[in-house]
Amino acid sequence: MSWYLKFQSLHGLLVERHPMWASRANILDGKNVLKITLADETDRGVALAVVRERYTQVWAVVDGMDVLHGNLLVWPLQGTSDETLVDALHACAVAAERREPLPSPWCWNEPGTSELTELADLLAARRVTVDRVMAGNRYRALRSGIVSFDVEIIQHGEGRFLDARTDDMDVRVSLKPALGWLVDVRYGHEGVWRRVDLGAWVSGQVSSSEPGVPRDRIALSRLADFVAHELHCGDAAEYGRPETECREQVEENAVTSSFQLSPTALVEAVVAQLTERGFGDVSRGLGDSVFRSDRFWIEWRKGSSRLSTPMLQRLNGIAAAEGRRLILLSTSDISRPAAAFADQARGYVFQISQDTGELMPLNSRAREANLPRSAVR
Numbered sequence: 001m002s003w004y005l006k007f008q009s010l011h012g013l014l015v016e017r018h019p020m021w022a023s024r025a026n027i028l029d030g031k032n033v034l035k036i037t038l039a040d041e042t043d044r045g046v047a048l049a050v051v052r053e054r055y056t057q058v059w060a061v062v063d064g065m066d067v068l069h070g071n072l073l074v075w076p077l078q079g080t081s082d083e084t085l086v087d088a089l090h091a092c093a094v095a096a097e098r099r100e101p102l103p104s105p106w107c108w109n110e111p112g113t114s115e116l117t118e119l120a121d122l123l124a125a126r127r128v129t130v131d132r133v134m135a136g137n138r139y140r141a142l143r144s145g146i147v148s149f150d151v152e153i154i155q156h157g158e159g160r161f162l163d164a165r166t167d168d169m170d171v172r173v174s175l176k177p178a179l180g181w182l183v184d185v186r187y188g189h190e191g192v193w194r195r196v197d198l199g200a201w202v203s204g205q206v207s208s209s210e211p212g213v214p215r216d217r218i219a220l221s222r223l224a225d226f227v228a229h230e231l232h233c234g235d236a237a238e239y240g241r242p243e244t245e246c247r248e249q250v251e252e253n254a255v256t257s258s259f260q261l262s263p264t265a266l267v268e269a270v271v272a273q274l275t276e277r278g279f280g281d282v283s284r285g286l287g288d289s290v291f292r293s294d295r296f297w298i299e300w301r302k303g304s305s306r307l308s309t310p311m312l313q314r315l316n317g318i319a320a321a322e323g324r325r326l327i328l329l330s331t332s333d334i335s336r337p338a339a340a341f342a343d344q345a346r347g348y349v350f351q352i353s354q355d356t357g358e359l360m361p362l363n364s365r366a367r368e369a370n371l372p373r374s375a376v377r
Contacts, residue, residue, distance in 0.1 A: 003032045003050070010034050010048065014086040021093065036093040046093040048085055050077065056151045058139060061088045063096045071095060071102050073109050074141045074151055084111040108133035109140060115220060116162050116175060122224035123164055128171075131163045159368070164227065171227055176368040178343065179212030181223065182278070184372055185231065193371045195278045201226060209295035211278025211369045261357055267291070269357025270329060277369040279327075296348075297324040307334040307349070307362075309341050316345045329359070339363040 007027050011034055015022045024037045024045075037045040051060045057077050063070030071092045075084065091106040101107060105117040108130070116135040123130050132140060140152040161174040170186040172193070183196040199208030202218055261269065267284055271291070274282045282293045291298040297319030301307070307330055319326040326347035334342075334349055342349045342363040350359040350366055361367040 007032050007034055010082055010086060013082050014089065017083070017086055018090040021090065034089065036089065038093065038097045046071075046089060046096050048089045053149060053151050056153070058151055059085055060141070061085075061092050063092055071106075072141045072143070072149060073106065074139045074149075075111075075137060076139055081111070087111075105133075109137055111136045114160075115215070116160060116173075119173065119220050119224060120162050120164075122220060123162075123228060126224060126228035128224075128228045129165045131165060133162045134158065135160045157367070158372070161372075166228075166231070168232070171231065172372050173223070173227065174372075175215065176212060178346075178365045179210075179368045180214040181218060182212050182368075183227070183231070186372075195276060195371060196231065197278065197280060198226070199278075200280070201230070207280035209279065209281040209293070261354065266352070266354065266357050270352065270359065273357075273359045274327075276371065279369075282327075293324070293327075295324060296327045297322050298327045298329065300352075301328065301330045301332075303330070303332050306332055307338050309335065309338045312338045312341050312345070312347075312349075316341075316347060319347070330362070334362040 011025060011027055014025055014034065021036050025034065026037075027034055028047075031049075033047050033049040035045050035047040046061065046063050048059065048061050050057060052058075059075040059077060059080055061071070061073040061075075063072065073088050073092065075088070088106055088111075091102060094100075095102045095106075104121050105111070105113050108117050108120055110117050110133055114135045116133050120130045120133050134154050138154045138156070140154070142150045142152050159174055159176055161172050164171045164173070168187065170188075172184045172186075174182040174184070176182060181198060183198045184193045185196055186193045195211065197207055198213050198218075199210070200206060202213050267290055271282055271284055279293075279296070281295050282291060282298070284290075285292040290300060297315075299315050299319075307328070312326075312328070312334075315328060316326050326342070326345065328342070328347065328349045329352045330349065331352060331354060333351065339349065339362060343365050346365065347363070348366040348369065349362040351362050352359055361370060
């Protein structure tokens, strides 16, 4: 009965928002399917239904006129508004009846326009293939047969991004709450990601000291031009060390060290990983200074107790007195309030393994600097 009432409500909302379908929208008898009949064919059309694929139940909008290549949109069963569902059904019905591509943002399986859908439109207009946009909807349908599909669910930790392809590389453009725009590339023969120094390109400098470009510092059209026309395999290779090189160094250190890495090896591992994340002015120090950076005060703390807020406040005060911001490397974990303070102070906190030198982010700002998860092709 609850599903019956739900679909009655969706039918009423569809007719209210899109009255053009009043005579051709109906709920199939005995089924939880809201269907719009197309071109006066009673047995074919576009439908909204709740379907189960594998172990996931989702809302699905299916173009029944073309089960092989027609539009197929999926949405989370919980948290998707009724307005989103009926508007998606309407958009698919119009596109199917006119035999036209889905308009934006529906062609990206998104519930509304955003900076990422606008960027995707600009890239598509520049003949760049956009594979997916992840902004307001983290569900995607992957066709696995003639009439079946799988559901891909992107974890929230991946953030908001779009994936595109050029002739020689995959490109991910991410929009992070704190860091702004990030651009990462992956060459087909490598299978791993490498960060592009977008900040250096925007400012015209040799390199930028911190990953990301604030969203108000670059227009979407200029960003689209960069990805479509200026980001090439040879040019991108000059921006930084590939992830494989840094990972191989960490793995080699883990194998060759009997218990813990030497101080020199630890410093080299840390510098390599910060560099791959886009911290361009971090390098090995000279003399008593372990690290060198004009932008950041890099503090190394060994201990087993969790990092507390007063400790973060004290270290951040030292960094501020030097006119720099804090990067804290610690062998211990961090409390939630301390992590929140680090974000507020625009600092970065990483936990470091003394066995491998691997850095693990402990606050959200540090997590935003991570590269996308690699995939072996």
